[in-house]
Amino acid sequence: xxxxxxxxxxxxxxxxxxxxxxxxxxxxxxxxxxxxxxxxxxxxxxxxxxxxxxxxxxxxxxxxxxxxxxxxxxxxxxxxxxxxxxxxxxxxxxxxxxxxxxxxxxxxxxxxxxxxxxxxxxxxxxxxxxxxxxxxxxxxxxxxxxxxxxxxxxxxxxxxxxxxxxxxxxxxxxxxxxxxxxxxxxxxxxxxxxxxxxxxxxxxxxxxxxxxxxxxxxxxxxxxxxxxxxxxxxxxxxxxxxxxxxxxxxxxxxxxxxxxxxxxxxxxxxxxxxxxxxxxxxxxxxxxxxxxxxxxxxxxxxxxxxxxxxxxxxxxxxxxxxxxxxxxxxxxxxxxxxxxxxxxxxxxxxxxxxxxxxxxxxxxxxxxxxxxxxxxxxxxxxxxxxxxxxxxxxxxxxxxxxxxxxxxxxxx
Amino acid sequence: xxxxxxxxxxxxxxxxxxxxxxxxxxxxxxxxxxxxxxxxxxxxxxxxxxxxxxxxxxxxxxxxxxxxxxxxxxxxxxxxxxxxxxxxxxxxxxxxxxxxxxxxxxxxxxxxxxxxxxxxxxxxxxxxxxxxxxxxxxxxxxxxxxxxxxxxxxxxxxxxxxxxxxxxxxxxxxxxxxxxxxxxxxxxxxxxxxxxxxxxxxxxxxxxxxxxxxxxxxxxxxxxxxxxxxxxxxxxxxxxxxxxxxxxxxxxxxxxxxxxxxxxxxxxxxxxxxxxxxxxxxxxxxxxxxxxxxxxxxxxxxxxxxxxxxxxxxxxxxxxxxxxxxxxxxxxxxxxxxxxxxxxxxxxxxxxxxxxxxxxxxxxxxxxxxxxxxxxxxxxxxxxxxxxxxxxxxxxxxxxxxxxxxxxxxxx
Numbered sequence: 001x002x003x004x005x006x007x008x009x010x011x012x013x014x015x016x017x018x019x020x021x022x023x024x025x026x027x028x029x030x031x032x033x034x035x036x037x038x039x040x041x042x043x044x045x046x047x048x049x050x051x052x053x054x055x056x057x058x059x060x061x062x063x064x065x066x067x068x069x070x071x072x073x074x075x076x077x078x079x080x081x082x083x084x085x086x087x088x089x090x091x092x093x094x095x096x097x098x099x100x101x102x103x104x105x106x107x108x109x110x111x112x113x114x115x116x117x118x119x120x121x122x123x124x125x126x127x128x129x130x131x132x133x134x135x136x137x138x139x140x141x142x143x144x145x146x147x148x149x150x151x152x153x154x155x156x157x158x159x160x161x162x163x164x165x166x167x168x169x170x171x172x173x174x175x176x177x178x179x180x181x182x183x184x185x186x187x188x189x190x191x192x193x194x195x196x197x198x199x200x201x202x203x204x205x206x207x208x209x210x211x212x213x214x215x216x217x218x219x220x221x222x223x224x225x226x227x228x229x230x231x232x233x234x235x236x237x238x239x240x241x242x243x244x245x246x247x248x249x250x251x252x253x254x255x256x257x258x259x260x261x262x263x264x265x266x267x268x269x270x271x272x273x274x275x276x277x278x279x280x281x282x283x284x285x286x287x288x289x290x291x292x293x294x295x296x297x298x299x300x301x302x303x304x305x306x307x308x309x310x311x312x313x314x315x316x317x318x319x320x321x322x323x324x325x326x327x328x329x330x331x332x333x334x335x336x337x338x339x340x341x342x343x344x345x346x347x348x349x350x351x352x353x354x355x356x357x358x359x360x361x362x363x364x365x366x367x368x369x370x371x372x373x374x375x376x377x378x379x380x381x382x383x384x385x386x387x388x389x390x391x392x393x394x395x396x397x398x399x400x401x402x403x404x405x406x407x408x409x410x411x412x
Numbered sequence: 413x414x415x416x417x418x419x420x421x422x423x424x425x426x427x428x429x430x431x432x433x434x435x436x437x438x439x440x441x442x443x444x445x446x447x448x449x450x451x452x453x454x455x456x457x458x459x460x461x462x463x464x465x466x467x468x469x470x471x472x473x474x475x476x477x478x479x480x481x482x483x484x485x486x487x488x489x490x491x492x493x494x495x496x497x498x499x500x501x502x503x504x505x506x507x508x509x510x511x512x513x514x515x516x517x518x519x520x521x522x523x524x525x526x527x528x529x530x531x532x533x534x535x536x537x538x539x540x541x542x543x544x545x546x547x548x549x550x551x552x553x554x555x556x557x558x559x560x561x562x563x564x565x566x567x568x569x570x571x572x573x574x575x576x577x578x579x580x581x582x583x584x585x586x587x588x589x590x591x592x593x594x595x596x597x598x599x600x601x602x603x604x605x606x607x608x609x610x611x612x613x614x615x616x617x618x619x620x621x622x623x624x625x626x627x628x629x630x631x632x633x634x635x636x637x638x639x640x641x642x643x644x645x646x647x648x649x650x651x652x653x654x655x656x657x658x659x660x661x662x663x664x665x666x667x668x669x670x671x672x673x674x675x676x677x678x679x680x681x682x683x684x685x686x687x688x689x690x691x692x693x694x695x696x697x698x699x700x701x702x703x704x705x706x707x708x709x710x711x712x713x714x715x716x717x718x719x720x721x722x723x724x725x726x727x728x729x730x731x732x733x734x735x736x737x738x739x740x741x742x743x744x745x746x747x748x749x750x751x752x753x754x755x756x757x758x759x760x761x762x763x764x765x766x767x768x769x770x771x772x773x774x775x776x777x778x779x780x781x782x783x784x785x786x787x788x789x790x791x792x793x794x795x796x797x798x799x800x801x802x803x804x805x806x807x808x809x810x811x812x813x814x815x816x817x818x819x820x821x822x823x824x
Contacts, residue, residue: 097738289733311733317743318730321701321723324745326509331729331743333736 042124043067043076046379046412047150048392049105049112053094057397060092060115062388065106067154070127075157077121077139081176081376082148084399084408085118091145092396098337100145114147115392116410117337120175121153121160131157138163138170140179142353143344144337149392151379151412158345161353167365173374174364176409177209182360182369184309184336185213189222192305192332193283197223197251200279204229204296205287205312206255207239209372209407214285215243219250220368227272227281229296232257246370258292272299283307290315302327309334375406454536455479455488458791458824459562460804461517461524465506469809472504472527474800477518479566482539487569489533489551493588493788494560496811496820497530503557504808510749512557526559527804528822529749532587533565533572543569550575550582552591554765555756556749561804563791563824570757573765579777585786586776588821589621594772594781596721596748597625601634604717604744605695609635609663612691616641616708617699617724618667619651621784621819626697627655631662632780639684639693641708644669658782670704684711695719702727714739721746787818 045067050059070076090096092115102111123137133139139160141148146155163175189195201218205211206228218224228243230236240255247253254275260268280301286293287310297306297319306329308317323329343349363369377395379388392410399408457479462471482488502508504527514523535549545551551572553560558567575587601607613630617623618640630636640655642648652667659665666687672680692713698705699722709718709731718741720729735741755761775781789807791800804822811820 097734294728308733308736310737315733316706316730317733317736318728321720321727321729322509324720324729324743325722325747326745328745328747328750330745331736333738333740333742335737335740338740 043069043152043154045150045152046385046388047105047114047147048116048388048410049108049114050092051108051110051112053092056089056092056400057393060389060392060396062385062392063105063108063112064385065108067152070125070154072127073131073157074127074154075123075133075139075160076125077153077155077160078124079148079150079152079410079412080120080122080138081172082116082119082150082410082412083176083180084116084149084396084410085180086399087180088115088117089396089400091115091117098144098335100147103147114150116147116149117141117145118176118179119148119409120163120172120178121148124152126157133157133160133162138165138175140175140357142340144341149410158350161350161357163361164354164358165361165365169365169367170361171371172411173376173409174361174371177371177407178357178360178364180336181209181372182213182217182363183339183356184210184334185217186356186360187336187339188285188307188309188334189214189217189224189283191334192307192330195222195224195283198225198279199223200225200227200276200281201283201285202227202229202281202296202299203285203287204258204292205310206230206243208287210287210309211285212243212246212372213369215246215253216250216369217363219247219253221250221363223251225251225275226253227275227299228253228255229258229261229292230255232259249368258288258295261295262291269299280304285309286317288312289317291318294318294320297323297329300327300329303329305330305332307332307334372407373405374409376409376411379410379412455481455564455566457562457564458797458800459517459526459559460528460800460822461520461526462504463520463522463524465504468501468504468812469805472801472804472808474797474804475517475520475524476797477520479564482537482566484539485543485569486539486566487535487545487551487572488537489565489567489572490536491560491562491564491822491824492532492534492550493584494528494531494562494822494824495588495592496528496561496808496822497592499592500527500529501808501812503527503529510556510747512559515559526562528559528561529553529557530588530591531560531821532575532584532590533560536564538569545569545572545574550577550587552587552769554752556753561822570762573762573769575773576766576770577773577777581777581779582773583783584823585788585821586773586783589783589819590769590772590776592748593621593784594625594629594775595751595768596622596746597629598768598772599748599751600697600719600721600746601626601629601636601695603746604719604742607634607636607695610637610691611635612637612639612688612693613695613697614639614641614693614708614711615697615699616670616704617722618642618655620699622699622721623697624655624658624784625781627658627665628662628781629775631659631665633662633775635663637663637687638665639687639711640665640667641670641673641704642667644671661780670700670707673707674703681711692716697721698729700724701729703730706730706732709735709741712739712741715741717742717744719744719746784819785817786821788821788823791822791824 046064049063100113104111121139123135126133142161143159207230215226218226243253256268260266282304284300284306286308289311290313343353455478458476461475512525516523533551535547538545554573555571619642627638630638655665668680672678694716696712696718698720701723702725755765
């Protein structure tokens, strides 16, 4: 049985609603008449695929195919926006340990991967199993590597997490950036140490998307001061001002460089110690490893946790042994996808995933969490598969080049 | 009020009971008559002291002094045997982070440290506060750095842990080696991962006192196989046979070298992988750090714990970042003294300390745990302080030189 959406529900995405309203309206009318989708077009998908790992600017191409008929417990989603994240590039290159499953796609000789892990979807069709999803709902993806670089997908209801929009201020970019970076920031700030207002923590790679979310959530939601470390670079003052702005209204955010911390004569270590004062740093977030990660760890206090979620230095994770043995520092890893996987398939887990999304949605809506600057790559309905493939390769290439510091998205 | 020991209690230490029986008898008779010690000799102590950190073969000397009159809740102990452990040397040198407190000792101009952390004591006198200690009881030291290199001490009842001897097979060396090494081994095998019979774990520095206790407890008490790593050395086969003997009657103990593991062409990694088979190593015990610690970590499986309790390589603790991020390996520190400190001053904590000692005592008594080979340095009653000082400096020097691979003890 197909659920009928309530009249007063917000059915359409916040932006360009009119253009999309037409197709949604058509498909819903048809769905009402049957549990089978009446028009083949309602199951047509264009996806960014690759058949083997390799250079992301070369292996990607587009494929147009017919989704399988959804079964009981499944939903059909139109993808509203799909993120291009650095980890997606690593997955494409085959250097990421969590590998997506290859699938057999009609019209392709061999099995293929569909790219993408993050984004948001709009529910087009629900084959009911008692869940609370309805057509028009916005959802994010609760399972790793679901292949979000696609115009449409069929998946299990339990694989998506409904976004509880309370206002129209939630933009598509916000919805498409709930799942990974601010979620990672919030979990790492919450799950390892019980931070209190007035506490102070330290992180490196502070200018990354996760790092900026950490500054905002720590400062504004938790009242926690941040020591932020980045590589030395031109216009460091601009970055300091940017981080300070992200912390505005909350606890201060301080910026220092790895090079300064490593140089005894720079006075950086002394400045940081002055800021820390009598407090002890209980939490460090490490996306760098190597010497710079070790220098950061040395700022931390007894019984602290060094949470490692990246290794940008491509060096091993290293800390002075005494910190672990004598100060009882604990070194833990964090990976958002593992968190989602651990919350799969239980009512409590589903509830926790939903709560996480609700919290972040609220912060986006009230303006206390700011989404990254975005660059949207539009895939037009009239684009043929060659054009879509070229656009995809170019977009991923620009994303890899860090073009303009913006986050890239596909919009089908 | 002074407790009177029951007639059927074993009052005397297992060896050379006659010689010591006399003085114990004398002091007990006197104690019965008063809560104050009647003879100054009953509070006389000879202690190995130092006034400043430095070369252990130079800074140590002996001091003869009168202990303070014990107060309510305190006990007077005669030290039965006092261990000389590697960590004691580090404390003497001032390179150990847990520093003992300096004390004002009558007859010394400046404050001084008393050496020693481990040993066992025989209760000579109890100023009752409802505890269950009685004269003649054997106890070990439940607080770090209590200064065990002394003929006698006064301390709080809560600072010692009663040994529950069930047979006379518990030797003085066994009693004096309960507190640190086998306790460390048992806690590390128990507190981080739930190992099951048939599981397999890995450790380095496997020939250390802790390492040998790990082999015995894992093999015989837990049915857990051990991969043991040591530096390459002459007569490696002898060591392999020794470890195999320690594991006899339990799960197998395998021996490999750091050099073999680090050499791709040695086939060691393949041999270890064959032994592991389909199992996953959940626990690694690391006393080495640096490259060899990292190589060991690479043998470990998902959701495992690398427990670090030493850094013999004098290198930082280093692990491939991917193990922590993607395999969710947790890196934790362990320090037995911190464990004891965490169990201080609560009934539950006291109970846990007692249980730990009971368990190890039972294993020593039934022969499933073998004490280290010992070399006992006897301090005769007739030795003057110069002689005692010289013996102490020589003993510590021999201990540092690893003389004969034996563990050294002071016997006053």
